[in-house]
Amino acid sequence: MFDFLKRGQPPEVKASATGPVISYQSSGRVAWSPRDTVSLTRAGFLGNPVGFRAVRLIAEAAAAMPVVLQDAERRYDTHPVLDLVRRPNGAQGRAEWFEAVYAQLLLSGNAYLEAVPGGRLPAELHVLRSDRMSLVPGADGWPVAYDYTVGGRSLRFDMTGDFQPICHIKSFHPQDDHYGLSPMQAAAVALDVHGAASRWSKALLDNAARPSGAIVYKGVDGQGQLSPDQYDRLVTEIEANHQGARNAGRPMLLEGGLDWKPMGFSPSDMEFQKTKEAAAREIAIAFGVPPMILGIPGDATYANYQEANRAFYRLTVLPLATKVTAAVGHWLSSFAGEVVDLRPDLDQVPALAAERDQQWARVGAADFLTDAEKRVLLGLPRVPDA
Secondary structure, X not given: OHHHHHOOOOOOOOOOOOXXXXXXXXXXXXXXXXXXXXXXXXXXXXXXXXHHHHHHHHHHHHHOOOEEEEOOOXXXXXXXXXXXXXXXXXXXXXXXXXXXXHHHHHHHOXXXXXXXXXXXXXXXXXXXXXXXXXXXXXOOOOEEEEEEEEOOEEEEEEOOOOOOXXXXXXXXXXXXXXXXXXXXXXXXXXXXXXXXXXXXXXXHHHOOOOOOEEEEEOOOOOOOOOOHHHHXXXXXXXXXXXXXXXXXXXXXXXXXXEEEEEOOOXXXXXXXXHHHHHHHHHHHHXXXXXXXXXOOOOOOOOOOHHHHHHHHHHHHXXXXXXXXXXXXXXXXXXXXXXXXXXXXXXXXXXXXXXXXXXXXHHHHOOOOOOHHHHHHHOOOOOOOOO
């Protein structure tokens, strides 16, 4: 009777109820990123020392963290997934590959990993540029393909088959269903202020480190107007003898009723240095880097550099490394046919050594816990290796 009632009903499909709504908005079309990643990277990373150092500091620190592979029963010393992670491709090792992943995620909010087919596990893993990748959503709102475009030529990665060639890691974005929000976008205003302050400083130095002004002509009797020849001669003399850094400090000789009237604020009047330091501090905060580590003065949040470095690892590097390694481990588990967990090895991070020692001592002294429970609390498999 039960089978008879069930017969003819469509099979149950587990999917989000909001998927068709998202699909209706952009089904079959490329969902473009809302911000220009190339421009943000050029202004905030290639052209800004604070953004450059913040990205490099996080990416290098996270990539240098050792990783371990384990399942519910044991921690592996040798495993095909570990071998693939140690040497993802012929041009990159583990640290270089992970550094590229973290840098792409920080610069654009998205990281795209490509798996090259080769037997049971991928033959190679590559990091693709985020600014060249576009997501194509399907009827249910999930990506059915990714388009990689270079110089007008496009290559499509199909995501509907058994082999998933792309792993898309993204940061949280409250207003985008398909792309992540990068710290570079959150710090865009501070980057503009910092860049404008640097350009203003350069222009001021080119102008002999003096604010702009006007030459007022009063004439012999207090009234008058320069003739065209006098005006051209005055402009030529100013351009030749009183502009540029090489003419800094050269006195100006004014004759015939000419007077100099400053127009503009001096660096001290504008609190120029404080404005630039405040913008640099906002950039560092957006990336989660303590300003003290970047050498930005005026930060008294942490008592010393060691405390700031420990907070940097605990609040920024560790969450990012845990998120990325978990996503990579889950992706590679689908190829390996077994569930494995890839995670950072916290016991080998010098900045977290004091905290780990305290945790080991606290858990080890808990007599009411079994050995298996203690191992779980310390992030180890339940059953020790033979």
